Structures are given as structure tokens and as C-alpha cells.
Amino acid sequence: MNSDDNSGTNSRKKKGLSLAKKHNLTGWAFLLPAALLIVVFSFYPMFQAFILSLKKGVGQNLTWNGIGMYTRILKDPTFRQSLFNTFFYLIIQVPVMLVLALVLASILNNKNLRFKGLFRTMIFLPCATSLVSYSMIFRSMFANDGFINTVLRNLGMSPVGWFQNAWAARFVIIIALIWRWTGYNMVFYLSGLQNIEYSVYEAARIDGATALQSFLKITVPLLKPTILLTTIMSINGTLQLFDESVNLTSGGPGKATMTMAHYIYNTSFVQSPNFSYAAAMSIVIMLMVAVLSLIQMKVGDSRE
Template identity: 40%
Template sequence: MRSPLNAKIPSDSRFSRLLDRDTVAAWVFLAPALILLGIFVLYPIAYLFFLSFTTDSFTRAGMRWIGLRNYWRLLLSPDFWQVLGNTVYFTIATVIPSLVLPLGLAVLLNQSIALRGLLRAAYFIPSITSLVAVGLGFRWLFQTDGIVNDGLAALNIPAVPWLQDTFWAMPVLILLSIWKQIGFNMVVFLAGLQTIPISRYEAAELDGANAWQQFRYVTLPGLRPTIVFVTVTTAIFTLRSFEQVYVITGGGPMNSTNLLVYFIYDQAFAQFDFGYAAAAATILLIVALLLVYWQLRSLHEAERPNEE
């Protein structure tokens, strides 16, 4: 009978796996990226969260711990609720057209049509254009004596004060955001369409399905992961919108176009209320994390039937 003293230590113990040559090499190669991630991502997020419970200046001598007072101020602030309503309106009005229009364009460009490559490039150009430059262009187009009002005057339609009216200023920002996002989403949808097997369309055609039925029962289910991805990325793009507000309207008129990111910027760098701005930024971060969680969960559920 073998003595317990002679029993060998299992070679696959946790400690031995940690000291495995491949594991050590992997950690060595990952260390620079992890260090940069910690310095430039994790530490700023942790400091932002800490700052949201403080008040006064950035200096350690002037910083005071006030607990949840900044969050309570947000809940009681009419300006914050107006900004939140503006952001929700802006996000919904941007996301829906930014899904429908690129999807329709992708379906058309996925067919064998003339100048397909040129059209793809033309639709993608807005995605690589500077948002500040585009914002200046839209401000020039929609100013009181701009080209848009000149066109309306040619049709005997009264001029519209696009950027000075509390109703029309937001649609200008929404139009710019849709124009900016449409090319990227179209390319993503094109990539998703190419992953759908042609045999599914052939089977649907043999069953007598018309073009709309093929789109509804073949294309849309096949694009479910892509639609979730595009929805989340577009929502995050709209939630972090800042340049168009800063360049075109400055949050006006009468706070009607003030979005959450611009509100955070104004509170931090114009009012120097860093703790209050950090609390609003923390809420924005939580919303973005919830969107990412919903995306990952939806993608996992979409892949589950394929695994079964």
C-alpha cells in the first residue's frame, strides 16, 4: 500500500497553473494593456464616482464629502429634468431613423445594381467627416438668411427661425445626427446581410414568399444580432452628443437643445461645480452600462437557438 508521504502533488493544482510558463507569458504580454486600461479608463471612472460625492474645487484642501447631496440636487432640479427630457427625445428621434434608413439602403445596395461601390462610399463619407466641420456647415445652412430659408422663399414659404425657435432647433440637431450615423449603420447592416445564407431565400422563394415576406421572415430574424448592435451603438452615440450642441445652438434657445453631455460640460467648466457634474456623468455612465448589458444579453439569447 502506497504511503501518503509518497503521494504525488497533482500537477494541475491552481498554484502550478498560475506558475505555468504559458500563463506567465500571457500575463506579461497583457500587462501593458491592463496598466493603460487601469490608468486611463478604470481610475478615471473610479475618481468620477468619488467626485460625485464631493463638492467645491478639484484641490484636496477645498474638497468636502457631502454624500448623496449632488444626486438629490439633480432629482430636485427642473433644469436637469428638462435636459433629461431633451436627451430622451433626441435619442429616440435619432435612433429610429438611424435604424430604418440604413437598413433600407443596405438591402438595396446588397442587390446587384449599377454603381453599387460608389454609392456605398458616398453614404459612408459622413461617418468619417469631422462633426465640428459638419456642425458649422449645418449652422450656415439653417441660419435665418441661410440657404434653407432661401429655398423656402423661392417656394413662397415664410422663413423659419430654425436655430432661434424652441421647436425647430432640436430637429436640426436630430437631422445632423441621423446624417452622421447613417453611413456607419449601413455598412454594419451590409455586413450582417452577407452572413445570411442564400439558401434561406431560395427556400422561401420555393415556398411562394414574396419580397416583403422574405424580408420579414428571413432578413429580419437573420439580422437580429446586427440590429441589437446597431441600436446600442447608435443610442450611445446620441447619448454622448456634444459637438453639434456646442457648435450650433449652445444649448439654446431657452435650454431647449441642452443635452446631458453638454449639461455636464457646462456645470463642470462654466459653473465649476465639479461634484454636481460628476453626479450627472455617473448617471450617464450607468445608462450606457445598462445599454451594453442589454446588448450582451440579447446577443446571448440570439445565439442560444443556434447552439441548441
């Protein structure tokens, strides 16, 4: 009888274990396809890019070159120019856009606001356009004889050669970027705000807090994870900017608005292709994205 009991618990235990094991394996099976795709089509190519960046030559005739391509980057004025452009967009556009998105989201979160859905839809709508499409719209609006200049002329001001002047062209890119992405980030903030009890705001108002105070003391701290997420996404996106540089300004005038991704594309596929050099530059971009993301996460943590 005693032994019977033992075997009973044993078999139950065995069955329990095998069931847990089965579930564990099922879990692995479920995530395997997605994980494999990321390993094969993201991590492995990244490793390949690194190897490629240490070589030189064309096609299959590659020889080891050490850090030769990396020292070349340091001496390349076009890379410096594209680096400057990309960071200029980053430093101006990302903060302006995120602050604007945050302000819009907290206004739209107001319970007593009318036409909330309508405003939200209209502000989000630019996100429905493709990057190439909106580049074309802005290119045509800011063309020499385009809409903006016509308006300026009618107002008695002198028209601006938007794409002939380096700073004007950069300005157009920044405006276009803010236009395209503010609504997108706003939706993330609006979603984050739904997790904050509205009564917190009402309590703050009763305690005499101004709108600005409750924005800075309630909204911003409680939305921190979402702000972190959108900041990382925006930095990542801006460092990889390509479509706008190609289609809105063609990188011009000269190379005054060319982004790093545009330059890498040209180095790979347009001028005499140099895959190794392009790979070295892309490794540099990857390091920048990684470092900036890590700084962001650290800053985000330390304020906890």
C-alpha cells in the same frame, strides 16, 4: 531501464508544462499594456468620479457630502431639460436611423443591383466629416438667411427660424445626426449580411416570399447580433452627445437643445466650476447607459 523511462516521461512532462506555462505568461504579457491602460484611464477615473460625486467644495478643500449632489440633480430644472432633450433625440433618431440603415443595407445587398459600390460610398461619405465640421455645415445651411430658408422663400413658403424655435432646433439636430450616422451603421449591416448565404433569399423568393417578408423573416433575425451591437453603440453615442449641442445650436434657444454632456461640460469648465456636481450627473448618465445596454442584451437574448 524502467527508471530511465520514467525520468524520460517526467522530463517531457515537465518541459510540456513549462512550455504551456510560458505561453500562458506570454499571453498575459501581450494583453497587459492594453488592460493596464483601460484600468488606469477608464476604471480608476470612474471610481474617482464616484468618490468626487459624494463630496463638495472647490479644489483640494473637499468635504464629504453624502448624496447631497444626487438630491440636487432631482431639483435641477436644467438637468431635467437636458435629460429630456437627450432622450428626445434618442427616441426619435436611433430607431429612424437604424431602420433606414438596415433597409439601405438590404437593398445594397441585392446581387443584381448596379453601381453598388458607388451608392455605398456616397451613403457612407458623411462619416468622413468630423463632428465639428458637419455641425458647422448644418448650422450654415439652416441659418436664418441660409440655404434652406432661401429655398423655402423661393418656393413661396415662409422661412423658419430654425435656431429660434426649440422644436425646430431639435429637429435640425436630429436630421443632422441621421445624416451623419446612417451610413456608418449601414456598413455594419452590410458586413453582417455577407455572412448570410444569398441562396437563402433565392429559396425564399422561389417559395413566393415578398421582399418585405424575406426582410422581416430572414434579414432581421439573422442580423440580430449586429443590430444589437449597433443599437448599443447608438444609444451610448446619443447619451453622450456633445459636439452637436455645442457647435450646431450652442444648446439654444435658451437651453432647449442642450444635451446632458454639454451641461456637464458647462458645469465643469464654463460657469463657476463645480466638479462634484458634474461628477454626480456623469454617474447618472453612466447608470443610464449601463441599464439601457443591459436591457438591450436581455431583450437580444430572450428572442433567441
